[in-house]
Amino acid sequence: MSKEIRLASHPEGMPRPENFQLVEAELNEPGADEVVVENIFLSVDPYMRGRMMDRDSYLPPFQLGETLQGGAVGRVIRSNHADLQPGDYVNSMMGWREAYVTHGSVLQKIDEKLAPISYYLGVTGMPGLTAYAGLLDIGQPKEGETVFVSAASGAVGSIVGQIAKIKGCRVVGSAGSEEKVRLLTEEFGFDAGFNYKTPDLPGTLGKLCPDGIDVYFDNVGGIQLEAAIDLMNPFGRIAACGMIGQYNDIDPPPGPKNLIFVVGKRLNMRGFIVSDHFDRYPAFLKDMGEWIATDRIRVRETVVDGIENMVDAFLGLFQGQNIGKMLVKLR
């Protein structure tokens, strides 16, 4: 038996617990080349909110009544596949469930000696690659430039800022609590951080970026995007990674009033999705492995126990309840 979470209804606005359903499902016997996997860590990510809407985006929407998909790290407990042995750790998109049976070839075996297995859902997984490809390939920061990243204490933002520091940039981050802001400088090595709930966000950001902003890594949209555009230097780059501030809006808010500066400042605003950048995974894993080993990248995780708390963990993302990667631990 495996407990799993299905989408019961499409959320309107902020998802509520009744949009989800926890059910127990039988596991099939594994057939030829199939394996049985017990999940250990499940990933909750803000982008999943988009798939809960009843419309196509870059990923197909979650179907009502079907078990939700998401990143997960688990352990093989039975195997009919030649390349996988019981005890092997695997990464999959078979999250939101305790266990599953699938064809062995769709699983990525992971090396628990290289990094703790949970990291494959975070710093050495999709969020890490998002930070790496988004900052380096889209943002293209140069030594001495100023990089601003919003949602800077999160799974992606905390890595963006640390990579930017490695590349010799001045790094400023925003976060949603005093504790998080302190972490930005004390733990993650940012040059400055601020609470985006400050009454004067543009003024605060301006003071922390006396030489303007060359790269804005945007995780939130809204007034932080507008404030950043005001401060961008000519030929600045905006890596548009997400707009978490709007994922639950029923009526989307107006866009930045100062978008006209894109012309005069020759700004380049470019959206990206990590799956378009999988070719960077080998280079990323090599760099990230070194940076973690030499303590140049520090990792924080927020771990919630039990699949019963999966929905709460997911909803907590939108209340800023995570520092670093938010994970659900099953065993």
Place this chain on the structure above:
Amino acid sequence: MSKEIRLASHPEGMPRPENFQLVEAELNEPGADEVVVENIFLSVDPYMRGRMMDRDSYLPPFQLGETLQGGAVGRVIRSNHADLQPGDYVNSMMGWREAYVTHGSVLQKIDEKLAPISYYLGVTGMPGLTAYAGLLDIGQPKEGETVFVSAASGAVGSIVGQIAKIKGCRVVGSAGSEEKVRLLTEEFGFDAGFNYKTPDLPGTLGKLCPDGIDVYFDNVGGIQLEAAIDLMNPFGRIAACGMIGQYNDIDPPPGPKNLIFVVGKRLNMRGFIVSDHFDRYPAFLKDMGEWIATDRIRVRETVVDGIENMVDAFLGLFQGQNIGKMLVKLR
């Protein structure tokens, strides 16, 4: 004596005639290497509105009491410079005046046999290069793609659309009157055009772009930008050339509500200024010369007579009184 136009006060909102002052100025005697030029055509361009504000942008603001600068084509009438003879035609930024004295080395001699001299302020000048570099280098259209251009009957837009047709694209344009819309298809060879004042702009644009939009050449911002973002295909490019709809706004309007699509669709929105692309001038002039000679690019101009009407011509840009390049003819 030379009549010239000076900025009397910084306009607030739509400029009014009293923001300008027509004065008569003495011409100095030309010194060593100097020449005397009588202007024949003066250029009015929407970007000039930006320089009338009291703040720096990519160009310094016009100073109160000084003669305004702008593109002009004139004829040398006296010369102390070895490379220029009386009768030579020259292009300069010494517009908004009938005649001037300057050092010969700051003038570009133009070839009246290659194209009519007025074209050097339009299709073979800055607006043409803006269209060429903006479409080809920023927009990067591929054969078979759909290109949408706003302000499509104007100096830049009409050339953008025709170059896009030469490159094998489906081309849709918007303009502000039925006469202009008719010209888009009948004169400039667009596949479709529409009046942006239609009550259902998004629906109209959608019908004309059944395969979505791959490149949006944005001259106007506002609701046309929002409608285009809705229709953009994945990896679409927005060449942000100008936002004429907002140049006279005292309070900038909100930006597009759907900017979040930049992420999921991986859109690339990039602002540009023609002066960053002067290195493309030789290639541009060669291509454009051929295209005009073979009637693949058709040129329209709106010509107003006399420097007394210069301000009206400039203000007319914001009421859509031009088809193609708007010029003031002095003699």
